[in-house]
Amino acid sequence: MKNYDQAERLQKLPPYLFVRLEELTAKKKEEGMDMIDFGIGDPDLPTPEPIVKAVQEALPVNKNQKYSSSQGEKDLRTAIAEWYKRRYGVDVDPKTQVCVTLGSKEAIFNISQAFVNAGETIIAPSPGYPVYSGASTLFNDAECAEVDLRPENDWLLDVDDCPDGARMMYLNYPNNPTGATCDLDYLKGVAEWCSEKGTILAYDNAYSEMCYDGYRAPSILQATDDAIEFGSFSKTFNMTGYRLGYAVGNPDLISGLKKCKGQIDSGAPIFIQKGGIKALSMYGEDGSAPKAVEDNMKIYAERRKAIVDGFRKLGFDVKMPKGTFYVWFDCGMPSMKFTEKLIDCGVVVTPGSGFGKSVGNYARVAVTQSLDRIEEAFDRIKKVL
Ligand SMILES: Cc1ncc(COP(=O)(O)O)c(C=O)c1O
The missing domain is CATH 3.40.640.10 (Type I PLP-dependent aspartate aminotransferase-like (Major domain))
Structure with missing residues (x-):
């Protein structure tokens, strides 16, 4: 019998928490739920x-x-x-x-x-x-x-x-x-x-x-x-x-x-x-960013504010980030539990525990959804938190 055991170095990789998240999300989608996904750090906007x-x-x-x-x-x-x-x-x-x-x-x-x-x-x-x-x-x-x-x-x-x-x-x-x-x-x-x-x-x-x-x-x-x-x-x-x-x-x-x-x-x-x-x-001679990049960042900035304000209104202590397209905050409970609660209402965020043990109570929200979808997400979140 051949054995297809993975190499020891591969087996040493920790179980990928995001796989469980994907499964939960896929199940909800199969059930016909419209999912609003703030999980992945992948821009929704097109290439210039x-x-x-x-x-x-x-x-x-x-x-x-x-x-x-x-x-x-x-x-x-x-x-x-x-x-x-x-x-x-x-x-x-x-x-x-x-x-x-x-x-x-x-x-x-x-x-x-x-x-x-x-x-x-x-x-x-x-x-x-x-x-x-x-x-x-x-x-x-x-x-x-x-x-x-x-x-x-x-x-x-x-x-x-x-x-x-x-x-x-x-x-x-x-x-x-x-x-x-x-x-x-x-x-x-x-x-x-x-x-x-x-x-x-x-x-x-x-x-x-x-x-x-x-x-x-x-x-x-x-x-x-x-x-x-x-x-x-x-x-x-x-x-x-x-x-x-x-x-x-x-x-x-x-x-x-x-x-x-x-x-x-x-x-x-x-x-x-x-x-x-x-x-x-497309960058300027003085290193200034091109209009296309600035326009994108304006869109992300508005969404970032809407997400930060939305969670603040719900009583969370959230900092306005100066960089990246992530909002990161203490969600007040084990982050996987928080994530599962949100998935139940069709909103996907990333549990902090996927990035390190010490931040088990934090969640990451990528600003990769339109303002309308963000508003819709908060209407749903309000009902479950
Ligand atoms: C901190 C950090 N470094 C590197 C990468 C890799 O990005 P890419 O391989 O697309 O350049 C990512 C992707 O999310 C990231 O978050």
Whole structure:
């Protein structure tokens, strides 16, 4: 008899809480219930027209239908380097300091494949994007030091809580799931700590362009050249399905990432990369965001306010986030129980316990529904809470 037992490293992954959520939601849908879904961090708005057009024009051209390379096309790497100059005032060499990625998720995982040995420690903020404590740690037989982020510290990771001697630290602001943001001085402090301790700093800046109320997220590369930063076209330009991102930073770290990716993928489709070039070219010379991005952020800002106000009216203590498209708050009961209550009335949110043990009473709401649907959702929520 053949055995189809999954590899031990796969078995070590914790049960995916979101699977249970999907099952519950699917059951309600089967019963004919109209579900209003604030669960997934996937923009409902369309990709800006000029980007779609650039991809459409590139697709029929034969040379764009071939393999790219795992580090990405030179013209996109150059466009990313120029964007870093305009947006952050940072100089990077497109040859040695930029790598195009298949969304940022694979690079967040592959950087650990490239640099972390079995038994070494990875610092993962908790709550946090599950890949840090999941695949990045478990598939490398590494140890995960989950460091709690605390509301009284505005969800900023405190380096005094972090262990010495860790091989790598993941850090993410604007933050999923808390919506927390940080300033450049904070990043300088963490970068200094990592350099002192010999810990590789892997900075996840996937939400760098999702900012509100005049706030603009900094890059870790404004604080140090001794780090790697991951960015993404997904959320900024509503391009989650295109799978396009970038890693920028220290040449040795980029070189390790490229070596790893060279064994695994053959690069993002070239016609998609052309869309990426178009997207970045829409930014102003002074690094200002294009109208298309600003318009999207205005829509998210209105929805964010409607959701924050809606939960405040119901008596919850909710902060207005300055970044991401998530609203995050203490829901006053185990988050899975809260989530199940809401699913019963056709509203889907994400339980905080999916992002870390210490936040079992928090819930995350993605602002990916129209104002009408948000209003409808609160009419329903009022009746069950
Ligand atoms: C914090 C964070 N990092 C990275 C990603 C990955 O995004 P992508 O692979 O689409 O760039 C996500 C997606 O939700 C995220 O929330």
